[in-house]
Amino acid sequence: MKKMTGYLSTMSFFLLLTGILCPDAAGKKIHRTVVLSFDDAPRSHYTFVAPLLRKNRFGATFYICEYPGFENKEQYMTWDQIGAIGRMGFEIGNHTRTHKHVNRMQAEEFHRELEYIETQCEAQGLPRPTTFAYPGYDYNRMAQDVLRERGYTSARAGEERTFDPQKDTNPMLLPSYTIKGDSLSTLEQVKAILENAAPxxxxxxxxxGIPDLAHDWVTTSPDIFREIVKYLRKKKYEVISVGELTRRMEAGTL
Ligand SMILES: [Zn+2]
Structure with a gap:
């Protein structure tokens, strides 16, 4: 009997999960998850992106570095603006001080690059970052070891593929898609990625940047980004930060 009850409760739990997580023809609630991240500290993250995300109650991670030209405040955020985004509740991640690729550094220099951003966050009263994004998407073993040593729990790479919790078990190598552009094809690309993502x-x-005045090769137009946000809301996506994804990986709740 006890076995039967256990079986039934497992079954109901499974059915509950199915009902919550899987869209079906009957139009049950769709509840899928997507992670948003924003790199290089362009000014539009403060003036446009963070307010729009907050209005929609979306989570996100902003990966900060002082890219060459960071002193131009028409193009890049000030540290006070970065602090303000963090205080709005968004996660601030580390992207090295100078955007130097990790495979062009020894461990000692990488420590210094990380420490600089950690110190600036501390001066803003922000938590010490626990997530990192590899500049230029280059990664290596040294970087993963240094990151773990400094208490980081995740790092985002590139690879242009969807994160699969069954296969991507190393949180120091989270795959991502680079999204950029100013035409409807960018919106179509995002929709295709979301629709093709396996359960x-x-x-x-x-x-x-949205837009990105310093790096026009990765800029996204505000109009297209508004459409992406609208689409995520309409399709009832849960939008979270990299930190939140990592916590769920650690807890085994993905
Ligand atoms: Zn970058």
Whole structure:
């Protein structure tokens, strides 16, 4: 009898999960997850992106570096603005001080690059970052070891594929898609990634400035981004930060 009860409760739990997680013809609630991240600290993250995300109650991670030209405040955020985004509740991640690729550094220099951003966050009263994004998407073993040593729990790479919790078990190598552009094809690309994501997998998107006045090769137009946000809301996506994804990985709840 006890066995039967256990079986039934497992079954009801499974059915409950199915009902919550899987869209079906009967139009049950669709509840899928997507991760948003934004790199390189362009000014539009403060003036446009963070307010729009907050209005929609979306989570996100902003990966900060002082890209060459960071002193131009028409193009990049000030540290006070970065602090303000963190205080709005968004996660602030580390992207090295100078955007130097990790495979062009020794461990000692990488420590210094990380420490600089950690110190700036501390001066803003923000938590010490626990997530990192590899500049230029280059990664290596040294970087993963240093990150773990400094208490980081995740790192985002590139690879243009969807995160699969069954296969992507190393949180120091989270795959992501770079999203950029100013035409409807960008919106179509995002929709295709979301629609083609297998059940249980989670697309992680990497945006730069919206717009990005310093890096026109990765800019996204505000109009297209508004459409992406509208689409995520309409389709009832749960939008979370990299940190939240990592916590769920650790807890085994993905
Ligand atoms: Zn970058």
């Amino acid at each position: 249980g997998t989670i697309p992680i998107f990497c945006f730069h």
